[in-house]
Amino acid sequence: MRRALGGLTLVLLGLTVYLGLVVTPPRPDQGGEAVRLLYVHVPAAWIAYLAFGVTAVASILWLVPRTRRAEWDLLAGASAEVGVVFAGLMLVTGSIWGKPTWGTWWEWDARLTSAAILFFLYLGYLALRRTGATAAERGTRCAVAALVAAADIPIVHFSVSWWQTLHQDATVFNRDLDVKISGSMALALVCGVVAYTLAYAWLVLTRLEVAQLEEGREERALAQAIAERTAAGTVTA
Amino acid sequence: MSLGRDAVLVAAKDLRIEARSRVALQQIVPFGTVIVILFAFALDADRDLLRRTAPGLFWTAVLLAALLAVGRSAGVEEANRARDGLRLSGLDGAAVFLGKAGAVAVELVVFEVVLGAAVVIMYGVTVHGILVMVCAALAATVGIAAVGTVYAVLAGGLRARETLVPLLVLPAVTPVMLGATRSFEAALGLSAVDGWAWVQLLAAYAVLAVVAGVIGFGPLLEES
Numbered sequence: 001m002r003r004a005l006g007g008l009t010l011v012l013l014g015l016t017v018y019l020g021l022v023v024t025p026p027r028p029d030q031g032g033e034a035v036r037l038l039y040v041h042v043p044a045a046w047i048a049y050l051a052f053g054v055t056a057v058a059s060i061l062w063l064v065p066r067t068r069r070a071e072w073d074l075l076a077g078a079s080a081e082v083g084v085v086f087a088g089l090m091l092v093t094g095s096i097w098g099k100p101t102w103g104t105w106w107e108w109d110a111r112l113t114s115a116a117i118l119f120f121l122y123l124g125y126l127a128l129r130r131t132g133a134t135a136a137e138r139g140t141r142c143a144v145a146a147l148v149a150a151a152d153i154p155i156v157h158f159s160v161s162w163w164q165t166l167h168q169d170a171t172v173f174n175r176d177l178d179v180k181i182s183g184s185m186a187l188a189l190v191c192g193v194v195a196y197t198l199a200y201a202w203l204v205l206t207r208l209e210v211a212q213l214e215e216g217r218e219e220r221a222l223a224q225a226i227a228e229r230t231a232a233g234t235v236t237a
Numbered sequence: 238m239s240l241g242r243d244a245v246l247v248a249a250k251d252l253r254i255e256a257r258s259r260v261a262l263q264q265i266v267p268f269g270t271v272i273v274i275l276f277a278f279a280l281d282a283d284r285d286l287l288r289r290t291a292p293g294l295f296w297t298a299v300l301l302a303a304l305l306a307v308g309r310s311a312g313v314e315e316a317n318r319a320r321d322g323l324r325l326s327g328l329d330g331a332a333v334f335l336g337k338a339g340a341v342a343v344e345l346v347v348f349e350v351v352l353g354a355a356v357v358i359m360y361g362v363t364v365h366g367i368l369v370m371v372c373a374a375l376a377a378t379v380g381i382a383a384v385g386t387v388y389a390v391l392a393g394g395l396r397a398r399e400t401l402v403p404l405l406v407l408p409a410v411t412p413v414m415l416g417a418t419r420s421f422e423a424a425l426g427l428s429a430v431d432g433w434a435w436v437q438l439l440a441a442y443a444v445l446a447v448v449a450g451v452i453g454f455g456p457l458l459e460e461s
Contacts, residue, residue, distance in 0.1 A: 063456075117411050120407075121408045124409075148387065156412055
């Protein structure tokens with residue numbers, strides 16, 4: 001099942017590359033060839049928000065006693081890990097696109113700035129997950145941290161946009177990130193979004209399995225040690 | 238016992254510890270003043286530049302001091318397993334949160350007064366709107382203290398707590414940094430923006446942070 005998903009993801013990613021690099025035209029008004037970054041940038045942004053949304057929902061499911069299961073904690077972590085990778089990809093591709101289009105690698109644009117803060121919020125969350133606490137110790141702390149981060153996203157976004165609107169200085173470049181989409185460009189974009197969503201699902205499923213193996217290894221090692229000691233005790237007795 | 242009285246009890250305990258250990262007074266306050274001097278070195282003692290950037294520099298120093306204050310606030314519960322005592326005391330988690338965050342807020346207000354005096358003297362700023370400034374400072378301080386206290390207890394007992402707390406707290410308090418700096422700029426007559434609008438944002442943030450702490454602190458104290 002997961003293998004089929006992986007295969008389909010690879011095919012669609014290949015198709016996105018073909019559509020993005022060969023079929024779609026360059027756009028002189030939007031950074032020329034750099035507009036092709038859109039087919040990576042937009043899907044990456046979508047996956048980042050999807051992943052952090054999944055983390056928030058899984059954290060709530062962990063916190064509610066009736067639905068508490070170890071899998072929700074692991075899913076929250078797996079999704080956040082994948083989300084941070086895609087958020088990083090979104091920032092890097094946005095920056096590379098900004099250089100030819102705006103003339104700078106970084107612009108204190110509201111969307112760019114709040115995306116960067118989002119990235120660091122979840123980097124902190126991942127650091128918290130990796131502090132070596134046991135699963136039981138970790139679950140509630142991480143779930144609360146994920147929810148605080150999720151609640152912070154709209155406030156950060158609002159304050160940064162407000163800062164930008166109050167701070168309108170004369171800019172020579174176009175702050176507008178929106179590119180008019182048509183024909184083959186729309187097709188490439190949709191293909192990219194679908195491919196990235198499948199890639200996200202595959203990565204999270206794989207990460208979840210690895211996390212479960214990690215959790216299980218310790219328990220199995222303990223059970224084995226106990227079994228060995230018991231067996232040794234039976235022989236001597 | 239009522240929530241308010243329990244909170245005052247916890248806050249008084251923390252403030253008493255600070256008053257007796259004198260760490261806040263003898264280390265955190267001088268630390269803030271050194272930062273004010275360091276900024277002058279970094280920006281080459283250009284009075285005009287220092288005056289214009291004073292709000293941002295002030296709040297950067299406050300955030301750094303806040304990290305130390307919440308670190309200490311969590312640290313006193315870890316020494317001698319005081320956290321277990323707090324858990325067994327029968328105090329409501331919400332009251333413990335309000336008390337600890339309140340104590341951090343009081344310490345920060347004292348720090349801000351001293352730091353503010355240093356900034357006025359050394360950077361040569363003149364205050365135009367004292368009321369906006371006081372309201373912005375109070376709302377921002379409550380927000381920072383509440384978020385910092387939640388994250389400090391969240392990281393409590395973990396290894397690498399000292400390095401983890403800044404990474405968790407600083408991105409989360411970016412709206413406070415924005416709001417406090419902008420309203421201070423308005424209060425110092427450095428920009429024409431409406432300082433009160435930012436005070437409203439700071440107040441909304443403070444309310445949300447306190448509510449999050451009141452809800453989340455109990456379970457965190459029990460499980461961590």
